[in-house]
Amino acid sequence: MMTWRKALALLGMAALVWTMLAYPADSKAAGKQIGAWLSGYEGDWVDKAFVEDKDVDGTLQVRVNPNDGTVRISYEAWWGETYTFESTAPIAIADDRAMKWKYSYVDGDAQGLHTYKGTGTVAFGAGKITVVLNTLPADLNKLFKGTRTLIRDPYGQRNFSSGEAIAIATAACKCKPSAQVQVVLPDGDNEGNKNWIYYVWFIVRDNYRIEYEVNLHKRQAELVKSDWEYRSSAKVAKVTASSTLPSTKTASYSAANLIDRDPATCWCEGVKGLGVGQSVTLSFAKKTELSGVAIAPGYGKSVASYLDNGSVKKAKLLFSDGTVLVLDLTKEYNIFFDEKVKASSVKFVILDVTPGTKYADTCVSEIQFF
Numbered sequence: 319m320m321t322w323r324k325a326l327a328l329l330g331m332a333a334l335v336w337t338m339l340a341y342p343a344d345s346k347a348a349g350k351q352i353g354a355w356l357s358g359y360e361g362d363w364v365d366k367a368f369v370e371d372k373d374v375d376g377t378l379q380v381r382v383n384p385n386d387g388t389v390r391i392s393y394e395a396w397w398g399e400t401y402t403f404e405s406t407a408p409i410a411i412a413d414d415r416a417m418k419w420k421y422s423y424v425d426g427d428a429q430g431l432h433t434y435k436g437t438g439t440v441a442f443g444a445g446k447i448t449v450v451l452n453t454l455p456a457d458l459n460k461l462f463k464g465t466r467t468l469i470r471d472p473y474g475q476r477n478f479s480s481g482e483a484i485a486i487a488t489a490a491c492k493c494k495p496s497a498q499v500q501v502v503l504p505d506g507d508n509e510g511n512k513n514w515i516y517y518v519w520f521i522v523r524d525n526y527r528i529e530y531e532v533n534l535h536k537r538q539a540e541l542v543k544s545d546w547e548y549r550s551s552a553k554v555a556k557v558t559a560s561s562t563l564p565s566t567k568t569a570s571y572s573a574a575n576l577i578d579r580d581p582a583t584c585w586c587e588g589v590k591g592l593g594v595g596q597s598v599t600l601s602f603a604k605k606t607e608l609s610g611v612a613i614a615p616g617y618g619k620s621v622a623s624y625l626d627n628g629s630v631k632k633a634k635l636l637f638s639d640g641t642v643l644v645l646d647l648t649k650e651y652n653i654f655f656d657e658k659v660k661a662s663s664v665k666f667v668i669l670d671v672t673p674g675t676k677y678a679d680t681c682v683s684e685i686q687f688f
Contacts, residue, residue, distance in 0.1 A: 362474040363447065366467045370535060372515045416441045416450070445470060473514060478534045480508070483516030487530040490539035491520060493621040498523050517542070522624045523672055525631075525648050526616055544581050544618070552687035555603040560596050561588035563679055573598050576685045581618030584681040592628050592671040593680040600685060601663040608661060610654040611635070614683035615647040628680035632670040637661040644669070 416439040424433050441448045447468040480503055488494055488501070495501050500521040507517040514534040519527050529542040559573035563586035575583035576598060587593035616629030635643045638661040645653060664687065671680045 359442070359447070362471040363468045364471045366446075366469045369469070369472065370533075372512050372533070416448075473535055476514075478514050478516075480516060482534055483518055483532040486532050486534070486537060487516075487518035487520075487539045490530055490541075491528065491621045493520065493625075498625060499621060500524075520621050522621055523616070523629055523648075525629065525651055526614060526618060526624060528618065528621055528624070541620075552606045552608055553603060554600045554687075556601040557598060558601075559585060559587070559598045561593075562586070563588040571681070576600070576682060579684065579686070581614045581683040584614075584617045584619070584683040586617070586627070586679050586681040587668065588679075591678060592673060593668050594671060595668065596680070597665055597667040598682075598685070599663055599665045600687070602661070605660055605662045606687075608637075608655065608659045608664075608687050610652070610688055611645075612653070612684065612686045612688070613645070613647060613651045613666075614685075615651060616683065617681040618683040625674065626676035627674040628671045628678075629674075630668055630670070630680060630682060631672055634667040634669055636665040636667065638663045 418437065418439055420435070420437050422433055422435045424431055426432070436452065438452045439450045449466045449468070450464070451466070484501055484503070493499055502519040502521055504517055504519055516532040516534065518530045518532060518539070520530075521527055527544075529544070530539040531542050532539045554577045557573040557576055562573060563571040565571060569583075571584060571586040571588075573585045576585050577600070585598060587596035589596060613630075613633070615631075615633070617623040617627045631646070631648050633645045633647060635641075635645065637643075637659050639659065641659050641661070643655065666682075666685060668680060674680075
């Protein structure tokens, strides 16, 4: 089955190669004339509808030989595949007028290689190439039916830097590197083909990560909502707390926030001081086998929220079967148990806290058992 990324690759290549490889071959002079004309279209082109699409991978290159008008166009996808397209008959070239053309290309599937043929129209305009694809493989019809417009890549000559990405993300989170905030460019996340998309991590107090996706075209950073590395497989039926901070007009600090899979909400203890000794109890619908726990040990709404409030450094888990575990949350917050535990409830008790810079309370955003 052809993916939509591959489909886009095919579209871009077809739009250029089908048109630019077509030239009268019976005259050397005509070849030179057309080669010179085509040279104005040499370089990088992108589908106008996908200029800002971070998920469209690969590079498209147009190269023209002005001496004879020959053109080689190739699309190299980030996974290493290269697609080459050829016209099957010459076409007459005229500025900004739709012309008929015929095309073919080879593509493979589980059954082997296949040659596809089709017809369409193309128009060369000022800074654009407009293509209508009348005949396509069935799996492309829904994606690329209608008129497609290619334009010069507006960012093709621009180089981006990680420093720019960090500056934009730092401004978005309204924070800066410090003893409690470490900035990290994660390996792998920033190695894609789109050099204008960066991911920036803020590691807060060594025990919580907040991530931003930075678009260097738009100069914007968007908070990436965490879906947690380990999704809870143990269904919690009830959550109770020893104390709870009173709700405000804009926020609730209920213990139910611990199991909503949203780190932007939290439970905050409600006693005077930092809440050492305060607890929450999570009860399951039935006795459940548990392999580990994932904990967001502070207020994960933002870097500022995390720093403003206290976060848990150490905690104790008291299982209904009598098992007791002490957790150091400065080292890891996705924790596998040495041995599986079977219990109907678990009590989470705060043992030690890193104080907040603004509020004298301690918050926890998520507790998920798996």
